Amino acid sequence: MTKLMRRYDPLAAARNWSPKSNGSERESMNITEIFGENTFQQEDLEERLPQAIWKDLEKTIEEGEQLNSEVADAVAVAMKDWATEKGATHFTHWFQPLTGLTAEKHDSFITPNQGGGAIAEFSGSDLIQGEPDASSFPSGGLRQTFEARGYTAWDPTSPAFIMENDNGCYLCIPTAFASWSGEALDHKTPILRSNETLDKQAKRALKLFDVDAKRVSSTVGCEQEYFLIDQEFFYRRPDLMTSGRTLVGAKPPRGQELDDHYFGTIQERVLSFMLDAEKELYKLGIPVKTRHNEVAPGQFEIAPIFERCNIAADHQQLMMITLKRIARNYGFECLLHEKPFDGVNGSGKHLNWSLSTSEGMNLLEPGDNPHDNMQFLFFFTAILKAVYEHQDLLRISIAHAGNDHRLGANEAPPAIISAYIGDQLADVIDQLLNGGAKKSKQGGLLGLGTPVLPSLPKHAGDRNRTSPFAFTGNKFEFRAVGSSQSISFPIVVLNTIVADAIDQLCTDLEEKVENGESLEESLGEVIREALSDSEDIIFNGDGYSEEWEKEAEERGLLNLPTTMDALPKLTDDKNIDLFEKHQVLNKREIHSRQEIWAEQYLTTLNIEADTTESMAKTMIYPAAVRYMNELADNVERIDGLGLENRGSMEMLKKVNNGLNDLNDALEELREIVLHSDDESILGNAAYVKDNVRPAMTKIRDSVDYLERHVADDYWPLPIYREMLFVK
Known part of the structure; x- marks a missing residue:
C-alpha cells in the first residue's frame, strides 16, 4: 500500500471556500446610483467650491493652466470635508513609482489643538505636496541611497478617491513623484508631459483644418486578462507565491483544446466574484463594460470604455488592485502574470x-468615405509614420521578463512591430500612392445565412489578432502589452512618437503652404511622401507565419524577440533626442529607466532560478526518492516470490533516470549562477537570459517528466489539472 504523502485534498478547494458576505441577503446593484460614489468628481468640486474658484480649477483641468495657492486651499477644504463625511480618517498621496506598482503613505487628518483635543485639518500645501523617502524607490542612479528627499505633487486632472476597508477608509490623492533635483521618479509625470506635447502638436495640426480645440488628449481603454485559481493551490505552490507563474508543471491531458471555455457560461463562484469586483470598480468611477471567459481554462477578461490617458492609467492600476483584493474574498487568487501556466494561453x-478633443471629436474616426476625410488621413498617416520610425521604442515599452514568455507564442502578437489597417484603408493608401484616392471600398452587408436573422453592416476591414498594432475602426489596438505591467510607459511612447510625427508633417505642410501651394494639394503631397516612406510597417497578413518573419527582415523591420534584445536600444541617440526634444524625459531619466528595467529583469530571473532550485531539491527530489524506495521494496518482494517484476523494474528505471537528469540540471544551474557576475546590469541581465533561463528549462523538463511517473499521492504540488479546472 502506498503511503499517502499528499498534504492537501484538492476537493477542499472546491468545498471549503466561503465569501466574506455569505450571500444570504442578495444586494441589488444600481450602477447609476453607485457609479463614482467613492470618487471626488468634478461635479462634487463644482458643487462645493465658490464659482470663481471652480472656474480657475476647471481651466487647470481642461486647458492645462497653472494652479494657484488660493484654489488649492479651497479644494483641500472641500476634499477633506467630502472624505470625512465618507468616514475617512487618513489621506495619502497615491503615486506610481518605477516599480510598476503603486505606493502610498497614510497621514491622519487629525491635528492636536491647544485645548488638548484634536481637529481635522487639511491645507492646500498638504494637498499639493508630500514628501516620501525617495531613496527607498528605484531611481536608476538618479538618486544616491543617502539622498532621501523626494516629492509627490497633486495631479488635479485625475480625481481623488476613497479606498474602503472593513474597518474604515482613507482618501487617495493621485500624484506625481519627483526627486529633490526635479527628475521624474514615476510613471505619471512622463504621461502628463507626453500629453502636453501631443496636445500642442495636435492643436497645431487642427488649425490647418480650421478646427479650434481647447484640448487634445490621447484616450485609452485597456482590456485586462487574468487567471483565477483557488487559494488552496496558490499557497501550496512556492513558485506562484514568489514569481507569479508555475516554474514547473506538466501539461494536463486536457487544456484549451476543446475551445469550450472561451465565451462559455461563467461559473457561479467566478460570476459572484466578478459582480463584487465590478461593484467596487463602479464605486471608484471606473467604467467597466465587458466581462467574459477567455481562451484558457481559468482565464477571464474585463474591459472598460475609453478615458483620458492619465486617468485610464490610474484606473488600470486600481483595477488590478481591486481584482486581486476581491478575489481573496471568494477563496481565489487572481494571477496577473503573462504566462502563469506553460502550454496554455497567457x-x-x-x-x-485614440485621439480626442475636449469637445468630443475622435480624430481617428474615418467617416463614411475616408478617402474624402483628409483630416483623418493626416492623423492616421502620422501614426503609421510614428510606428515605422520608432518600432524599437514600441517594442521596448512592452519589454519585461513576464512578457518574454508570451510574445510570439502563437497566442499573442509577434515581437516584430507592424500595423494592421484593414482592406478599405489599404486600398485608400494604395490609391494615394498611385495618383490619388478616388473612392473607398464599401463594407456592404453581412448576410447571416438565414432570413430570420437581420443583415448587419459589414466592416470594410476584418480584425487581425496576430497584429501587434491594429486599426480597429476608430482607434488603434496595441495588442502586445503584458497583463501585469503598468500601461503608463506604452502610453508615453505612443503620445511622444505620434506628437513627433505630427510635428514633422505640420512643418512640411506649413512650408508648402507658405510657398504658395493650396492646402489640399500640399496635404496630398505630404501624406503621400510620409506613406511612401513608412508603408513597410503595414502588414495585413498572418503575423504568426514563418513567411512573415522572413518578409519583415527583407523589409528592414526590427525583430527583437526578448527584453534584453530590445532594452539596450532605449538609450540610442535617436531616442534620447526624441524625448528631450519634446521635454518628456531627459537623458538622465532615460538612462535611469534602462537601468531600473534591466535590474528588474535580472532580479526576476534570479528569484525564479532560486525558487526553481529550491523546489526541485526540497520538494520534488525527496518525493521521487520516496517513491523509488517503494518501487525498490516492491521489486525485492516480487523477486522473493519468484514472480516476474518487469513492470515495477521498468518504472523504477524511469524514475531513477528522471532523478539523474534532474541532478545534472541542478548542477548545471549552480555552475552557471556562480559565473554570472558581469560588471554592468545590462551585461549581467543578458548573461542570465542566455544561460540561466535555458538551465531552468532543463530543470523544468526533468521535473515535468517525474510528475508523469511518480505516484500521485507522493507528488507534493498541486498540478495543472487541479489548478485550471477546480473552481
Missing part, C-alpha cells in the same frame, strides 16, 4: 489608443 492587456 494573458495580455490590449491597449486601445
Whole structure:
C-alpha cells in the first residue's frame, strides 16, 4: 500500500471556500446610483467650491493652466470635508513609482489643538505636496541611497478617491513623484508631459483644418486578462507565491483544446466574484463594460470604455488592485502574470489608443468615405509614420521578463512591430500612392445565412489578432502589452512618437503652404511622401507565419524577440533626442529607466532560478526518492516470490533516470549562477537570459517528466489539472 504523502485534498478547494458576505441577503446593484460614489468628481468640486474658484480649477483641468495657492486651499477644504463625511480618517498621496506598482503613505487628518483635543485639518500645501523617502524607490542612479528627499505633487486632472476597508477608509490623492533635483521618479509625470506635447502638436495640426480645440488628449481603454485559481493551490505552490507563474508543471491531458471555455457560461463562484469586483470598480468611477471567459481554462477578461490617458492609467492600476483584493474574498487568487501556466494561453492587456478633443471629436474616426476625410488621413498617416520610425521604442515599452514568455507564442502578437489597417484603408493608401484616392471600398452587408436573422453592416476591414498594432475602426489596438505591467510607459511612447510625427508633417505642410501651394494639394503631397516612406510597417497578413518573419527582415523591420534584445536600444541617440526634444524625459531619466528595467529583469530571473532550485531539491527530489524506495521494496518482494517484476523494474528505471537528469540540471544551474557576475546590469541581465533561463528549462523538463511517473499521492504540488479546472 502506498503511503499517502499528499498534504492537501484538492476537493477542499472546491468545498471549503466561503465569501466574506455569505450571500444570504442578495444586494441589488444600481450602477447609476453607485457609479463614482467613492470618487471626488468634478461635479462634487463644482458643487462645493465658490464659482470663481471652480472656474480657475476647471481651466487647470481642461486647458492645462497653472494652479494657484488660493484654489488649492479651497479644494483641500472641500476634499477633506467630502472624505470625512465618507468616514475617512487618513489621506495619502497615491503615486506610481518605477516599480510598476503603486505606493502610498497614510497621514491622519487629525491635528492636536491647544485645548488638548484634536481637529481635522487639511491645507492646500498638504494637498499639493508630500514628501516620501525617495531613496527607498528605484531611481536608476538618479538618486544616491543617502539622498532621501523626494516629492509627490497633486495631479488635479485625475480625481481623488476613497479606498474602503472593513474597518474604515482613507482618501487617495493621485500624484506625481519627483526627486529633490526635479527628475521624474514615476510613471505619471512622463504621461502628463507626453500629453502636453501631443496636445500642442495636435492643436497645431487642427488649425490647418480650421478646427479650434481647447484640448487634445490621447484616450485609452485597456482590456485586462487574468487567471483565477483557488487559494488552496496558490499557497501550496512556492513558485506562484514568489514569481507569479508555475516554474514547473506538466501539461494536463486536457487544456484549451476543446475551445469550450472561451465565451462559455461563467461559473457561479467566478460570476459572484466578478459582480463584487465590478461593484467596487463602479464605486471608484471606473467604467467597466465587458466581462467574459477567455481562451484558457481559468482565464477571464474585463474591459472598460475609453478615458483620458492619465486617468485610464490610474484606473488600470486600481483595477488590478481591486481584482486581486476581491478575489481573496471568494477563496481565489487572481494571477496577473503573462504566462502563469506553460502550454496554455497567457494573458495580455490590449491597449486601445485614440485621439480626442475636449469637445468630443475622435480624430481617428474615418467617416463614411475616408478617402474624402483628409483630416483623418493626416492623423492616421502620422501614426503609421510614428510606428515605422520608432518600432524599437514600441517594442521596448512592452519589454519585461513576464512578457518574454508570451510574445510570439502563437497566442499573442509577434515581437516584430507592424500595423494592421484593414482592406478599405489599404486600398485608400494604395490609391494615394498611385495618383490619388478616388473612392473607398464599401463594407456592404453581412448576410447571416438565414432570413430570420437581420443583415448587419459589414466592416470594410476584418480584425487581425496576430497584429501587434491594429486599426480597429476608430482607434488603434496595441495588442502586445503584458497583463501585469503598468500601461503608463506604452502610453508615453505612443503620445511622444505620434506628437513627433505630427510635428514633422505640420512643418512640411506649413512650408508648402507658405510657398504658395493650396492646402489640399500640399496635404496630398505630404501624406503621400510620409506613406511612401513608412508603408513597410503595414502588414495585413498572418503575423504568426514563418513567411512573415522572413518578409519583415527583407523589409528592414526590427525583430527583437526578448527584453534584453530590445532594452539596450532605449538609450540610442535617436531616442534620447526624441524625448528631450519634446521635454518628456531627459537623458538622465532615460538612462535611469534602462537601468531600473534591466535590474528588474535580472532580479526576476534570479528569484525564479532560486525558487526553481529550491523546489526541485526540497520538494520534488525527496518525493521521487520516496517513491523509488517503494518501487525498490516492491521489486525485492516480487523477486522473493519468484514472480516476474518487469513492470515495477521498468518504472523504477524511469524514475531513477528522471532523478539523474534532474541532478545534472541542478548542477548545471549552480555552475552557471556562480559565473554570472558581469560588471554592468545590462551585461549581467543578458548573461542570465542566455544561460540561466535555458538551465531552468532543463530543470523544468526533468521535473515535468517525474510528475508523469511518480505516484500521485507522493507528488507534493498541486498540478495543472487541479489548478485550471477546480473552481
